[in-house]
Amino acid sequence: xxxxxNLGAVVFALTALSLAALLAALWxxxxxxxxxxxxxxxxxxxxxxxxxxxxxxxxLVGAALGLxxxxxxGLLRNPLADAGVLGLSGFAALGAVIAFAFGxxxxxxxxxxxFALAAAILVTALGxxxxxxxxxxxxxxxxxxxxxxxxxxxxxxAPNPGALSDLVNWTLGSVxxxxxxxxxxxxxxxxxxxxxxxxxxxxxxxxxxxxxxxxAIGADLSRTRALVVLGAAACAGGxxxxxxxxxxxxxxxxxxxxxxxxxxxxxxxxxxxxxGGAMLxxxxxxxxxxxxxxxxxxxxxxxLIGGPVFALIAxxxxxxxxxx
Amino acid sequence: MSALLYFERxxxxxxxxxxxxxxxxxxxxxxxxxxxxxxxxxKTSVLRAGLGLVPLxxxxxRLGGDDPRGLSAQARALRAAYLPQHPQAIWPLxxxxxxxxxxxxxxxxPERLSPRDQAAVxxxxxxxxxxxxxxxxxxxxxxxxxxxxxxARTLAQEAPLLVLDEPTAGLDPAQAIGVAxxxxxxxxxxxxxxxxxxxxxxxxxxxxxxxxxxxxxxVAAGAPETALSEAALSEAYERKGKLVRxxxxxxxxxx
Numbered sequence: 001x002x003x004x005x006n007l008g009a010v011v012f013a014l015t016a017l018s019l020a021a022l023l024a025a026l027w028x029x030x031x032x033x034x035x036x037x038x039x040x041x042x043x044x045x046x047x048x049x050x051x052x053x054x055x056x057x058x059x060l061v062g063a064a065l066g067l068x069x070x071x072x073x074g075l076l077r078n079p080l081a082d083a084g085v086l087g088l089s090g091f092a093a094l095g096a097v098i099a100f101a102f103g104x105x106x107x108x109x110x111x112x113x114x115f116a117l118a119a120a121i122l123v124t125a126l127g128x129x130x131x132x133x134x135x136x137x138x139x140x141x142x143x144x145x146x147x148x149x150x151x152x153x154x155x156x157x158a159p160n161p162g163a164l165s166d167l168v169n170w171t172l173g174s175v176x177x178x179x180x181x182x183x184x185x186x187x188x189x190x191x192x193x194x195x196x197x198x199x200x201x202x203x204x205x206x207x208x209x210x211x212x213x214x215x216a217i218g219a220d221l222s223r224t225r226a227l228v229v230l231g232a233a234a235c236a237g238g239x240x241x242x243x244x245x246x247x248x249x250x251x252x253x254x255x256x257x258x259x260x261x262x263x264x265x266x267x268x269x270x271x272x273x274x275x276g277g278a279m280l281x282x283x284x285x286x287x288x289x290x291x292x293x294x295x296x297x298x299x300x301x302x303x304l305i306g307g308p309v310f311a312l313i314a315x316x317x318x319x320x321x322x323x324x
Numbered sequence: 325m326s327a328l329l330y331f332e333r334x335x336x337x338x339x340x341x342x343x344x345x346x347x348x349x350x351x352x353x354x355x356x357x358x359x360x361x362x363x364x365x366x367k368t369s370v371l372r373a374g375l376g377l378v379p380l381x382x383x384x385x386r387l388g389g390d391d392p393r394g395l396s397a398q399a400r401a402l403r404a405a406y407l408p409q410h411p412q413a414i415w416p417l418x419x420x421x422x423x424x425x426x427x428x429x430x431x432x433x434p435e436r437l438s439p440r441d442q443a444a445v446x447x448x449x450x451x452x453x454x455x456x457x458x459x460x461x462x463x464x465x466x467x468x469x470x471x472x473x474x475x476a477r478t479l480a481q482e483a484p485l486l487v488l489d490e491p492t493a494g495l496d497p498a499q500a501i502g503v504a505x506x507x508x509x510x511x512x513x514x515x516x517x518x519x520x521x522x523x524x525x526x527x528x529x530x531x532x533x534x535x536x537x538x539x540x541x542x543v544a545a546g547a548p549e550t551a552l553s554e555a556a557l558s559e560a561y562e563r564k565g566k567l568v569r570x571x572x573x574x575x576x577x578x579x
Contacts, residue, residue: 054509205428206421207414208413209412209422209477210411210414212372213406213411215377216377217401218398218429219428220397220398262417264415267435319338
């Protein structure tokens with residue numbers, strides 16, 4: 001092959017970046033720590049019981065969002081798609097809120113998965129033949145708004161009414177105070193979702209040709225669709241169950257990675273996961289270091305980075321006439 | 325002779341409206357068949373039905389002897405390669421990566437080609453004159469080059485039958501003739517070609533047989549010079565037309 005095959009180098013660099021970000025997350029924070037590996041009780045408590053689980057959770061959530069974003073973009077042939085934009089995250093949060101509010105908190109992750117799956121099925125069914133990238137994004141915005149409204153309603157109707165802060169936590173997302181169990185939960189959902197998504201890679205590649213031609217070269221499109229819908233729902237469900245709704249990571253990560261490995265949807269998957277993880281750990285470090293009275297929500301920081309990227313891609317598509 | 329593709333009294337309806345009816349056609353090995361007719365005559369639908377992409381309302385279609393809708397996508401792809409009317413490369417892959425997608429049914433992927441796959445990709449790129457463009461991005465080549473890249477992708481599939489929807493639309497006359505020569509070569513190598521076109525002269529030049537459609541029914545079928553009579557052309561296109569031979573080459577003239 002004569003085209004630059006730099007996938008390995010990019011994966012290596014993004015892995016190194018992820019490790020560096022995780023290390024920095026152990027070291028940096030509101031409480032100054034000179035040596036995160038020092039063997040005293042205070043350092044151990046802060047670094048290994050607070051910062052490590054939090055940083056790991058941020059990485060796993062970011063990776064799940066980056067990977068599911070890349071897969072959804074490939075499936076729907078739309079660079080504006082991701083779990084947040086399409087409403088999967090909003091519905092996952094709704095599922096988790098319902099489980100928590102009505103006393104079934106043990107089932108919250110599965111409720112998040114089930115609701116994310118419902119949203120994924122709905123949005124792919126509605127968006128499969130959507131004309132132009134923006135109309136799909138509009139469908140997702142509708143679903144997200146619906147989910148936001150239903151979350152508020154669920155919190156109001158709950159036997160023990162939630163506080164406004166619950167609503168904020170779920171809809172703006174945060175990894176503050178997360179434990180290793182939270183990280184393990186996000187990680188196991190990412191493993192399952194990732195396995196499903198990687199199995200769809202060739203089908204995503206075929207979809208570059210559009211539906212009819214993809215089927216004609218031998219791609220089983222219903223299989224591809226099922227794998228991505230299930231895989232993205234697992235990723236978004238797990239990520240949202242532990243961190244709430246964090247938007248735009250799934251749009252921004254594949255966008256940055258395309259500049260390095262090209263547009264082939266199969267080649268984008270792994271680097272998008274790594275980039276999403278590194279991005280969210282960095283955003284979380286920024287959130288912790290900002291001198292604000294109450295900690296800024298991670299979802300807000302992610303939106304500050306991802307929102308402009310989303311707007312930029314949309315504007316570029318519109319100027320190319322890529323939209324109806 | 326067993327046909328690579330045949331329709332027997334096939335009918336298709338979409339949304340309650342008849343698209344074509346009582347349609348019979350066989351495409352054998354060593355044969356180039358052209359599908360002609362005005363816009364909306366049902367040419368694209370015939371091609372899609374032949375590949376099993378849409379279900380028939382009546383009659384039968386057989387691809388390599390079997391109902392294409394009963395075949396897996398992979399089995400279909402090993403029997404027929406398809407070039408849709410407006411081929412897309414939604415993500416701007418390189419020309420070579422796009423052509424390599426044609427190896428999907430053989431298990432090849434752009435980053436994982438066996439020597440056999442690579443040879444098929446190289447041959448297809450060569451046949452379509454894309455050697456100098458193989459590492460160029462699909463969004464950085466001309467419209468004609470894009471179409472030839474998609475044609476190369478179809479050839480790389482190495483299916484016995486090529487089904488192509490207006491494969492020369494937008495090509496200059498020399499390139500269109502170049503594509504027609506590729507079809508002839510495919511037929512000479514034992515393959516079959518079914519393509520739709522508005523270029524009557526090109527069809528007359530390259531096709532062994534033509535089928536002329538109007539509003540979903542066959543107006544005329546057979547060898548170009550006999551089938552494309554003045555009466556048939558005038559009926560199909562609702563404008564007086566005829567096939568004339570100019571310095572040995574057939575061309576169509578309309579009033």
